[in-house]
Amino acid sequence: MYDRLRADIVAGAFDAGAALVELSLAERYGTSRTPVREALRRLEQDGLVERGDRGMRVRTRSPEEILEIYEVRISLEATAAAAAAQRHGELDLIRIRRAQAAMEATDTGDPGAMADANRAVHERIWAAGRNGTIVDLLTRLNNHLTRYPATTLAQPGRWTEAIAEHQGIIEAIEARDAERAHDLARDHMTRARDLRLRIYQDGDD
Structure with a gap:
């Protein structure tokens, strides 16, 4: 049910x-x-x-809610990436790389598959940070965003851009550069927020 x-x-x-x-x-x-x-x-x-x-x-939708969700998500995604850089093991890197490769191979004509592949990369990074509370909170925030079905990844140029941004975050995690991983993840999610607001403003949510 x-x-x-x-x-x-x-x-x-x-x-x-x-x-x-x-x-x-x-x-x-x-x-x-x-x-x-x-x-x-x-x-x-x-x-x-x-x-x-x-x-x-x-639940109703609003630009104020988008801002609220992303205000928290930006902070948590950045913290999760920094934690992954500090705490990851070799198996974590294999799983993150595998998810990234699957994202790169995803059919860009299928917005649902694009969103799923993107989320898988993020979830692997969360897991590598070894913080169950952060994973739980980010999962809940993602649930909130499912009420805004239009994916930001379908916007012109965003798919390629997002893959490149993921690559930078992954390289920082591999190098155990927590500060860089934090900043790149923060910037990545800030761009997603701005696109989400534009989609809402255009009435395509």
Whole structure:
């Protein structure tokens, strides 16, 4: 139930701000109200739904929220990259390089695959930092951003640019240069934030 409702929200089957009534959802998905209630609780934790005056609803979108999410994400991604530079092992580097190679081989005609490949590189870097709290927080922030389905990577020139930026971060991690890894990751995510705001402004979110 959770997976189905989450997928529909992310896909835009429900408008932002739409009421999520337990009885109606139970009928829609052919289930009882109990799994619907549990799914809504989990989706609220994910940041995909929120409590309104008349119950649960799909969380609304705003440029202010984009700024809030990225303000935290920029800081955490930079910290994660610095930690990876300090704490990584050889196996971590192999996994990061493998994810980067998979990203480079991804079909650029498939925005969903592009976003997945990009996220895989970031997740390998997070893991190399050996800080479960940072990984948990970044995962939650990514959940928030799934409500903005248009990927920044589909913007002209961004895919090639992002791959090059990843390469710089990875090289800094390999060199155990925590300061450089931090700064490159910060700049990488700052560019992503600016593109995300432009997409929202253009009405393509």
